[in-house]
Amino acid sequence: MTFTLDPKIPEGSLEEKWDNHRFSNRLVNPANKRKYNIIVVGTGLAGASAAATFAELGYNVTAFTYHDSPRRAHSIAAQGGINAAKNYRNDGDSIWRLFYDTVKGGDFRSREANVHRLSQVSVEIIDQCAAQGVPFAREYGGLLDNRSFGGAQVSRTFYARGQTGQQLLLGAYQALMRQVGLGKIDLHTRTEMLDIVVKDERAVGIITRNLVTGEVKSWSSHAVVLATGGYSNVYYLSTNAMYSNASAIWRAHRKGAGFANPSFTQIHPTCIPADNEFQSKLTLMSESLRNDGRIWVPAQTDDLRTPNTISENERDYYLERRYPAFGNLVPRDVASRAAKKEVDAGRGVGQLRNGVYLDLSHAIERLGRETIEARYGNLLEMYHRITDENPYTDPMRIYPAPHYTMGGLWVDYNLMTTVPGLYAIGEANYSDHGSNRLGASALMQGLADGYFVLPNTIGEYLADYLNSDTVPIDDPSFIEAEREVNDSIDRMLSVNGSKTVDWFHRELGRIMIDECGMERSRPGLEKALSKIPELRQEFYRDVRVPGEGESLNSSLEKAGRIADFFELAELMCRDAIDREESCGAHFRIEHQTPEGEAKRNDADFSFVSVYQHTGDPSTAILHQEDLTFENVTLGQRSYK
Amino acid sequence: MKVTLKVWRQSGAEDPGRFETHKVDELSPDMSFLEMLDVLNDRISVAGGEPIEFESDCREGICGTCGLVINGQPHGPEERTATCQLHMRKFSDGDVITVEPWRAKAFSVIKDLIVDRSPFDSIIAAGGFISVPTGSASDANLIPVPKEAADAAMDAAACIGCGACVAACPNSAAQLFTAAKVAHLNLLPQGQPERYIRVTKMVDTMEQFFGSCTNHGECERACPKAISVDFIAMLNRDYISSKIKNRRLAGQQR
């Protein structure tokens, strides 16, 4: 398969690119749209919004989700909010500033044209969602409320209590279900995509497994859209949902789609630390808490006293000390590494000494408990439920946890992967966030891709296939793909070893968080690169997948996902070694300033790393998409 | 700590099903109920058995995937808490705990503790939306929404679609689920044009699957988001109005 990286960035000044592109793109006549069938895999924020919009435009859509309902997608768990350059606050925000903040926040590793487009459509997203009935927070005058979020110096974040992701997802889900009711979307729930079918160097369909009956089936279409989310679950303990996985994008990668920046993974600074060895996942506490909470650790190492008995002068408010300008509101990567530094230095708090304090007491003193309760009531109740500790009287314990992956399938300006006809949207694509995502920007990007970008760009590809039938599913390409899927299922069922799938997942997660987490080093990554293949071999030798393939079997589902995580993990470490610099969330200890901050190497690494699959992750071929910055000057991020 | 579990096992919709007893020890009170099931499943798998199938995804009480009837109570003994957020510290050492799936004709058992809740999606597909094709919206601040109305809509919209209301209802009625979505949209100015057609279609679809509300109030107590039965009253009011109102006058200011 040929492998070309043409970002297809449109002509014109930054502000004009999106308009120019929409004008120069070919369109599909409204009457002809019904002649096309588009497959959408994944029905979270990006997938549901894309599927609904395609259907509204007149395309026939077949949508798949492994959940029992599209409303379960993990987009639902986003708490804080969604950014938009509305400047409703009159505080100096603009499309340009959102663009600039996003490029800078991503530490200059994203594509200017894409980020600017994202900022442009951000305003349309809010309009769309408000019209759908998303119950955004309001002022008493009836107009939309905003807050400042995650280090932004303007208030551009729209929110619906602590459940913004839920409400936006439900909005997209409702739009999707409306089209299901109208017969324009054929929705398949409890159906997992297990492979992409490529024929004549373009994507022509997918292979799925029905999770209830085990039936493996082929689906043919004119284009395939992957909206299957990120891969933080490679770390085992993450804030991602239990089912979140990388299999769809990984199998697309195996079929020729370039994987971009796999090592760019975000570790969210404010999560509840693990409590015991059985912990199955970590829970995020919205970082809006950092607006009012002060982060500290005991100034002395190994200080085991209860927090309220430690006096002010024995506390180290390390973020305020090190970053006086931004204080507790420094970007996520900075806050996360700072917390790790304190815990590693022996100043961690809690029974397992694995957290730092986030203290609301000063805010409660200043604003009153009622105000704090109104702002964070739900969150604090959740914290209390999980930890059995009272956040109103005792400081909360927090620690960073894997949360979001900036890496993903490489896409051009049209959001098409290196496989023609195969698109990736939302967190599944290597995205507009560069090497670090700003708070409240994930929801923005997912909805931008789904509602406004892809529906406008997909026509350019489809126009070529007017009146051409989809490839019949008895074509050898489908038969072969189905056979491969069945073989890999049989392979996992037949090992019949002694260790559970979860055991392997935990082991893999441990390697990854230690060596490819908040801090990376060449020796550590090399160690990981020798351990992961060993673990993978052991998996195929000794995993135990009980049950059968012909019925609901969650162990089998997990086994397939872990098998893909092994390969992805290897590629992540490989990428982390290749990138001899620190940028955003990717922090190589070899590359830091004397003050311990990330040190970028723009001369050598101002590019997107895109890997081409060769059969084994260790031999993946690295391609580079050079990033040129014509509109922003590259600077060292400074939050001091 | 240790507990004894009486768990429902059922291989598929056709299987009559039965209870299976498991003793689970060496547990931490800080682990969640589902983590306890994970541990049990690990042990069952290693011993050569088939693990107990149950669903859960976000494990932070927002996705609505999980849902077990624990000792006769949907989502277990803790108020305003989904199964995934229930911790073992709410039980005592040595407790015998019965674990069953949601029971309702509309929610057929798929396997063990997993049920099919797709009728909820059918109710939403019937009318649980505001018809606004992408791109056609005006500026968001052109439609002011009184804060109280927005807050009430949010209270209703907090529904996570888990189905505990149906599981708890002595009639297996889905009024609370339906009412929450109807109220969310019907309370907002944006939802007014479709207000009556929405309630008619959603209620009619609901009645194809579920029992009928007789105002027991169990649903509100079982709801992990404590959604109020007041929304059922709103649903009823709009449903009655939908049968009476002359909708051709709906554009006139009242």
Added chain:
Amino acid sequence: MAITGIVLLGYIATHMLGNLKVYFGPEDINGYGEALRDLGGHLIPRTHLLWLLRIGLTVAFVLHIHAAYSLTLLNRRQRPVAYAARREYLIASYASRTMAWTGTIVLLFLVFHLADLTWGAEPAVSGDFERGEIYNNMIATFSRWPVSLLYIVANLALGLHVFHGVWSLFQSLGISNPRFNKWRRHLALGFTVVVIGGNLTFPLAVLSGILGESGFLA
């Protein structure tokens, strides 16, 4: 259900209030019966309006029972496999869960009650029954303690039924306002206590001799 319920609630309230006339003596209560038959005065032929009311009431009753019957049947079918663990109802009241039973008790009692005091039909009726002599008939029937007991039991059942019914009708008709909602329970309780309390005084007054053969304490 709620609409017919309101008609029936109106009826039992009026019935209780009207019957309070026994405390004013035989002439008052007998006169009350006569007035009912004479409703509409000279404008409408005698007893026609009363019959119209009776027909309306019967229709409401039949519809109420029909709705209740089909609803109960429908709802019972919605859970083919019951929960094995003992269900602890946390909110549902005893009243709400026993509507079908209390309703049935009230219906059976109603047949007896009509046979006893309206139709004068065997075996319910007392030996001294005489059509139109309301006061005497009441004294005669409640002087039989098993009848009084049945009456009391039936009224307690009616009380449960009415308590849930009154609260429930606000929900069913969508009469809900957070500011006043807490009064709905109080109202239901108040209505029940007044109506059932009123009804219960009759047998108790007769048995205890407060209502004598020729009037209050006489």
